[in-house]
Amino acid sequence: MLKAVIFDMDGVLLDSEPFWARAQMQVFGALGRPMSQADCDATMGIRIDQLVALRYPDLVNPPSQEEVVNHIVDEVNRLIRSEGTPKEGLDHAMALIRDQGLTIGLATSSPMAMVHNVLETLGIAHHFSALHSAEVERFGKPHPDVYLHAAEKLGVAPEACLAIEDSFNGLLAAKAARMQALIIPDPALRGDPRLAIADLKLDSLAQLEAAHLRR
Incomplete structure (x- = not known):
């Protein structure tokens, strides 16, 4: 669950x-x-x-x-x-996830200073209970540590987490961390057969539904 x-x-x-x-x-x-x-x-x-x-x-x-x-x-x-502008459906996804009683975290390859810049620019920092950057890890994505330590900060087992990714390297990291993974592919990756390892694929966050979060 x-x-x-x-x-x-x-x-x-x-x-x-x-x-x-x-x-x-x-x-x-x-x-x-x-x-x-x-x-x-x-x-x-x-x-x-x-x-x-x-x-x-x-x-x-x-x-x-x-x-x-x-x-x-x-x-x-x-x-x-x-x-910088938010991706399509971001506000919808944040509200839906909160309505389902789920905690929200972030796991990124980007430096933490950039994380704060993004969250401030988009005005969404209040949604996140934990932030984690791979800049403090020995290895970045596709190594799973950034996801494992983000889950640890949230106090949630990796198996009880859904990762949302857009890249194949990120998808590999999430699956290696034993998480469920939703891929919203970058346009450069649309149709890439490697993305079949994802548990779910959508075209945008606007397509996220409550049923996707009850897995």
Whole structure:
């Protein structure tokens, strides 16, 4: 029986995946590593420091990895503040989950400073009983620790949690944590056969129904 719903952030609460792609293209491009949209799609859901470490050997005269990470994060935060809007159905989903008596948490690969920026921009911080970022974990998604520790903060067994994700890496993390998983795929992943491991697939949060939360 479900007791909690744990949201991913990027691509689930707001359409920030394009912000990450724009920031990567800008920062990596300026450092001699042009990035395509396909390059960005392939690493969706991966923690930014791990992504920078992956791309760093290809950069030309770069600053430190930490500085590259900070440049990307700063640009994404700027875009969130200036252009961030809630995903379709977010208010509906929050109200429905609360009406079902379920606790709400968040498990994200993004840094906690960005989490607070997003929640403040969208005005939804009051809905969440626990927030957890993979920045404090040894491994980010697709490793399950970010979900396991989010559930621990909520005081709920992982098996009693529903994770809501938009990326394949996030979906893998949720399933590895032994959670039920709802996938609302990023447009780049629509039709991807790997998403069949999800327990439920919807096109948007607006389609969430009470029956989906009684599993």
